[in-house]
Amino acid sequence: MVRPPSRAGAEPFDQDPRRWWILALVSLGLLFGMSAWFTASAVAPELRVRWALTSDEVGWLTTVVQLGFVTGTATAALLNLADIVPSRFYFPACAVLAALANAALIVVPGYGLALVGRFFTGFFLAGVYPPGMKMIATWFRSARGLAIGTVVGALTVGKATPYLLKAIGGPGIAPVVGGASLAGATAGFLVLAAYRDGPYPFGRRPFSWGLVTRILRHRETMLATGGYLGHMWELYAMWTWVPAFLLASAAGRGPSAGVVEAVAFGAIAAGGVGCVWGGVAADRIGRHRVVKGAMTASGVCSLGVGLLFHAPFWVLAVATWVWGFFVVADSAQFSALVTEVAPTDGVGTALTLQTSMGFLLTMVTIQGIPHLVDAFGWPWAFPLLALGPAAGIASIRRLQHPRGSRHIQG
Numbered sequence: 001m002v003r004p005p006s007r008a009g010a011e012p013f014d015q016d017p018r019r020w021w022i023l024a025l026v027s028l029g030l031l032f033g034m035s036a037w038f039t040a041s042a043v044a045p046e047l048r049v050r051w052a053l054t055s056d057e058v059g060w061l062t063t064v065v066q067l068g069f070v071t072g073t074a075t076a077a078l079l080n081l082a083d084i085v086p087s088r089f090y091f092p093a094c095a096v097l098a099a100l101a102n103a104a105l106i107v108v109p110g111y112g113l114a115l116v117g118r119f120f121t122g123f124f125l126a127g128v129y130p131p132g133m134k135m136i137a138t139w140f141r142s143a144r145g146l147a148i149g150t151v152v153g154a155l156t157v158g159k160a161t162p163y164l165l166k167a168i169g170g171p172g173i174a175p176v177v178g179g180a181s182l183a184g185a186t187a188g189f190l191v192l193a194a195y196r197d198g199p200y201p202f203g204r205r206p207f208s209w210g211l212v213t214r215i216l217r218h219r220e221t222m223l224a225t226g227g228y229l230g231h232m233w234e235l236y237a238m239w240t241w242v243p244a245f246l247l248a249s250a251a252g253r254g255p256s257a258g259v260v261e262a263v264a265f266g267a268i269a270a271g272g273v274g275c276v277w278g279g280v281a282a283d284r285i286g287r288h289r290v291v292k293g294a295m296t297a298s299g300v301c302s303l304g305v306g307l308l309f310h311a312p313f314w315v316l317a318v319a320t321w322v323w324g325f326f327v328v329a330d331s332a333q334f335s336a337l338v339t340e341v342a343p344t345d346g347v348g349t350a351l352t353l354q355t356s357m358g359f360l361l362t363m364v365t366i367q368g369i370p371h372l373v374d375a376f377g378w379p380w381a382f383p384l385l386a387l388g389p390a391a392g393i394a395s396i397r398r399l400q401h402p403r404g405s406r407h408i409q410g
Helices: 019-036 044-051 055-078 087-107 111-125 129-137 144-169 173-194 211-216 219-250 257-285 287-308 313-327 331-341 344-376 383-400
Strands: none
Touching: 019 087, 019 111, 019 129, 019 144, 019 173, 044 055, 044 111, 055 111, 055 129, 055 219, 055 344, 087 111, 087 129, 087 173, 129 144, 129 331, 129 344, 144 173, 144 257, 144 331, 211 344, 219 257, 219 287, 219 313, 219 331, 219 344, 219 383, 257 287, 257 313, 257 331, 287 313, 287 331, 287 383, 331 344, 344 383
């Protein structure tokens, strides 16, 4: 059975006062847990020197995390893990295992083993990100956009954290990677000790091989996922390569490496504020309006940011922060849409499948950007990313105006 999506004022407000404590707990868990994602990217200059890496090989240090995440989410979806294993055990186990896989980057002797460690980092993070969204949805109905926006904002800041660690601690692999791994393990123990499902749990079901097929045939879920795919075409390529873009622009112009790392942190972390804004706005004016507006703004940024490559560095910094704000402001709302339109007994699998497909797509643009840079230079590297928001807007328009008389609100 598919329940109609909620909107502000359409049902009683959330009442349990513990929901704000749980929101803080899950947000902190995701911030700490996801900090392992970009550790290799943050220390890429050091790894490039250590192993004499090419630009393609540096790109694979992030792409293989995406591949591991896709494999992990696909495995979880096929086995229905997010709808069978209680989140309070599933999340902590995966957070600790991801932290251990990430820590391997400190001790591995070569590039090949580093890729293996990065793959398993992504594989186990598949048990942190989608379950975290489902967990918070059990505590919020009337303010679900705000709640999921907040946790996605927290994990966005978490992904930016390696750049902050590097800006504070300076060059070096161990402080960045070790700090992120310690944070991930802490996230697992916090959630294990303190999290419980809320008053709005989703249906539990026995294992079914057919659940994934049923989700794939569910029109509303696939349209929401289509919007998410357009969003993901742009997002991770921006997050992965904007730090290198900033570094290339700053070369020989004065800003220190620490300043560039701090600006790179801000370009990603600005999305944390964007996610909270998106959640508040979505609960007030509707999710479809927020995602269309955010994708329009981020698409315009991807088209124009390269033109500022030679502008004063502070101008470029502001532009990347604006892009960072909008590029992920809509992310949580695609997940919120899925929690509202997917079959109630398959929400966890639907979220896992959505993220799996999205992260698979990111591999194309993450690996594609260096080739565009080599062919045309940094000023023309990012316009291709605008195709994603354009396609995402088209999918959300179809969700907003479905066949027949039913109308998706919020």
